[in-house]
Amino acid sequence: xxxxxxxxxxxxxxxxxxxxxxxxxxxxxxxxxxxxxxxxxxxxxxxxxxxxxxxxxxxxxxxxxxxxxxxxxxxxxxxxxxxxxxxxxxxxxxxxxxxxxxxxxxxxxxxxxxxxxxxxxxxxxxxxxxxxxxxxxxxxxxxxxxxxxxxxxxxxxxxxxxxxxxxxxxxxxxxxxxxxxxxxxxxxxxxxxxxxxxxxxxxxxxxxxxxxxxxxxxxxxxxxxxxxxxxxxxxxxxxxxxxxxxxxxxxxxxxxxxxxxxxxxxxxxxxxxxxxxxxxxxxxxxxxxxxxxxxxxxxxxxxxxxxxxxxxxxxxxxxxxxxxxxxxxxxxxxxxxxxxxxxxxxx
Ligand SMILES: Cc1ncc(C[n+]2csc(CCOP(=O)(O)OP(=O)(O)O)c2C)c(N)n1
Numbered sequence: 001x002x003x004x005x006x007x008x009x010x011x012x013x014x015x016x017x018x019x020x021x022x023x024x025x026x027x028x029x030x031x032x033x034x035x036x037x038x039x040x041x042x043x044x045x046x047x048x049x050x051x052x053x054x055x056x057x058x059x060x061x062x063x064x065x066x067x068x069x070x071x072x073x074x075x076x077x078x079x080x081x082x083x084x085x086x087x088x089x090x091x092x093x094x095x096x097x098x099x100x101x102x103x104x105x106x107x108x109x110x111x112x113x114x115x116x117x118x119x120x121x122x123x124x125x126x127x128x129x130x131x132x133x134x135x136x137x138x139x140x141x142x143x144x145x146x147x148x149x150x151x152x153x154x155x156x157x158x159x160x161x162x163x164x165x166x167x168x169x170x171x172x173x174x175x176x177x178x179x180x181x182x183x184x185x186x187x188x189x190x191x192x193x194x195x196x197x198x199x200x201x202x203x204x205x206x207x208x209x210x211x212x213x214x215x216x217x218x219x220x221x222x223x224x225x226x227x228x229x230x231x232x233x234x235x236x237x238x239x240x241x242x243x244x245x246x247x248x249x250x251x252x253x254x255x256x257x258x259x260x261x262x263x264x265x266x267x268x269x270x271x272x273x274x275x276x277x278x279x280x281x282x283x284x285x286x287x288x289x290x291x292x293x294x295x296x297x298x299x300x301x302x303x304x305x306x307x308x309x310x311x312x313x314x315x316x317x318x319x320x321x322x323x324x325x326x327x328x329x330x331x332x333x334x335x336x337x338x339x340x341x342x343x344x345x346x347x
Contacts, residue, residue: 024237026297032073032236033288033298036065038310039094040285042103045314046110046125047267047275054322055110058271060126061091063264064198066284067233070240071164071196072098074247077133080345081159085134085152087145089167090126091198092138099133104317113324120335121327131342134161143171146180146195153184153191153256155343162250166196170203172217184256185224193256194246195221198233200265204273221258233261234284 024032043062050058061068072095076084088095097103108116110125118129119137129137136152139145149165156163165180184191197217201208214220221228227249231242239261246257264281268274292298340346 022237023295024240026295028240029237029288029292029295029297032069032240033292034306035069035072035098036094036236036285036288037303037306038103039065039069039097041307041310041314042093042097042106043267044311045103045318046106047271049107049110049318050125050271050275054318055112055125057124058110058275059090059124059269060267061093063200063266063281063284064091064233065094066236066288067198067231067239067243067261067263068092068094069098070236070243071095071166074240074243075099075164076161078161079132079134081152081156081161081343083134083161085136085149085156085161085163087136087149087152087163087165088128088138089142089145089198090124090138090140091168092128092166093126096128096130096135099130099135101128101130103314104321107314107318107321108324111318111321111324112326113321114327114331115321115324120331143167143174143176146176149193149195150180150183150191152343153193156192157254160251162192162194162247164194164196166198168203169197169199169201169208169217170206170211172197172220173203173211181220181224181226181256181258185226187225190253190255192250192254194250195256195258197258197260198263199260200263202265202269204269216260218258218260221256224256226256226258228258228260230260230262233263234282234287236284236288 040062043060046060047058049055075086077099093106105117109118112121114121119127124140127138128135145165145167149163153163180195184193199217203211216230218228218230229242229246232238242259246259249257266278266281266283268276268278289303293300
């Protein structure tokens, strides 16, 4: 904190504008910033692991933290229909960390060791799966989550939880997205489904304009009678307010809502395109750091100290994980088929 004014005074000034979707309380900003930083440092560690041969493939969320962290903080976390179901994508590390995930578990998945809780060492980086928090397995085939989410949203019609589904812009050209629009909005049978598109304006190397005949994906929701919104996903405070508004609607009305967040892709598509720094994209972390510095919530030195600490922690963790065991060959068929209806509570 800067010494120019007491932290408590600054916090109350910004807190008073909370309801307008303006600046959040300094305490909330600090929490969001810390998680954004942890998520960024984690992705940087995963990329380094890939580049030094400690993993086969990297894909992740540098550039989506300002949107994904608030999403994780606002989700009603837990197991069963009265909590939110999350159908996420492979750029959702910020959401998972905000929900309380241990970043070391992502390192375990990158290294494909059996202690990886998401896939027991058998899936790509960023492929989360946490039954106790209703985080359904992230799918490598893109967009299928929009069809799957209809199932949990249908099961939640008379429950307290909602279903949240998120994917990229290019994937919305696939049928699953249209399926979710149709099935969530049937009159009298609407579903409590929050549809989120994180639009980074690219599908691998296909630019947005080469794929879509409209300017914003959110426009498609209007034809299905659902409320829509577009938010600057590089602004964590605007994202927080937009997600809260959308969630309030879906929770109360038990009807769908389409939210489009404009985000960045800071390391390109994945390791397949090199995972190098994209210099012409807005960096939400960099931008938020400057905001917090201007508001005297944190000094540059404090931010640098945090970054150095988290970087060292994950470097140490990656060395430890290197000594952990890979999955045994005889476990190849474990967890590939569910013979119980876990969504309905069978155990
Ligand atoms: C069904 C399917 N088709 C194609 C692919 C190959 N693929 C992987 S990521 C990707 C681009 C996805 O772009 P977008 O939906 O905008 O999400 P982003 O990765 O940009 O966040 C494609 C085409 C796939 N994984 N699954």
